[in-house]
Amino acid sequence: MFFLAFTNLRDFLYSFGCVILVVIILRLLYFSYLHPLAKFPGPVVAKFGDIYWYYALLSGRGPWMNHDWHKKHGMIVRIAPNHLSFSDHHAQKIIYGFGTKQIPSMAKDPRFFTPEVDGSMNIINECNKMEHSRMRRMLSFSFSMSNLLENEDVLIRRTNEFLEAIGTDSRENGMKGVNIVQEFNYVTFNIMGEMSFGDSWEMRLKEQRESRYHWADVIVDTTFMNDVMRAVVCFPGLFSLLEVFKPTHSRNTLYRHAEYATEHTEARLKLHSVRKDFMYHILNSKGPAATPKEIASHFNVIMMAGAVTTATFLSGALYYLCHNRQAMRKLQDEMRRKFASVSAITSKELFDCVYLNAVVEEGLRIYPPAGAAHLSRIVPEGGCRISGEFIPAGTRVSVHPWSVLRDSSNFHAADKFIPERWLSNEDPGQKGDKLERSLPFSYGPRGCLGRNLAYLEMRMVLAKMFWKYDVTWFNADEIDWERDTKGYTLWEKPALRATFKAVAR
């Protein structure tokens, strides 16, 4: 009937074009002048649709773009039609905190924290607060300091294996050196795997048809695909289409990663082990039992969040230490003076290594492993005030960590790696740095569950590596970290080729 109203195709196309044009103009007017967030400044194109936001995320240059927007527009920037980015540290407490009587804690944003490809929900992507609390209670004991210290043998043995591997490769590879970024991925992968699955970890790795580190490599490739999926789910029907056709790349990354998590979970569930790995604590936790699918989903993200982030820290820290030889020497001196042998290096002894801890904090500040993008939340019913402005209910909000950490009003020489800023009495020392503004593990009910483990790993790997080896870096002239690294939600890092020569003792 609709078509009959037109005498010919030309008239129809003309009228159709006019309707589209009017819709576009109305949309532009609405988003510019009438939308509840219309008064907030930001890049012009960002307010008309989410596409620009996804472009920034997937371009790998998001952290720098977002920081520039804050420099230009101020503390609150509209980075998508319904999304505000904050660079104000005070917003952190409201957006990520435990909540108050007036403003309840904010739920995670379901458009950002999407289900896994098998539809499962887990400790990271669950946006329902009650369901998340149940999960967190179930997993918490595994990550308590007492349990981690009970499993310290895993951390020490796996770090020693890493030392062996980089020493051997350095001798065998000559001027080719060792791809140390990859080796950091492997050591954190091994620590997370054995802590999670105990005895079945090694058994399953030996049984698998691919190389031992195939899953570790898949995890690295999956980080970017996770962001692609965040964009895909915004287009109705596209995810279902992908499920039917499963393009090779997503099969080899997202789906393969989920399969690995399921295979390792099933292998461990069959093994009636008494070893107190993470699985043991999950199975013995009080409260309703989780299904095998849910447990596999937790391990899917634990292997990702646990391995990639810590490896990212280690890679960045090594890069910046290689550029600040004085800091590297101070770290080596502290380790070599304090410990008579590599076996004397234990987690407890490392707690009070002052310079090592300063290097760790500065490494987390200058290259925050989970601080490149936006961990968005939804403003609850009734709206609330953030950074002096009323923000309506339903708005997506996030603090952009990179913009906070690279802001010279928070940290002097913000682009420079200066461990001494964490030691107020040392030269070049603190110059009014607002140290509390570095929150690499976020904050509140969704703050990092693996924080204790991350600190133990970061200290142990750095301490043993710098106790044992002097480092020569081969591709120093080719690599500029800020240029060559890609900032998605997690980072994609360039290869660092170095050689490790054992110190004569």
Ligand code: HEM
């Ligand atoms: C340097 C290393 C690490 C950094 C910088 C880091 C950072 C973070 C951040 C910023 C969050 C909050 C995410 C959000 O708000 O959406 C988070 C959550 C989380 N992290 Fe880490 N993380 C690190 C290592 C680890 C490790 C080793 C594990 C161990 C498995 C881990 C497990 C988790 C889990 C399970 C959550 C979700 C917590 C929840 O929602 O209740 N992380 N992490």
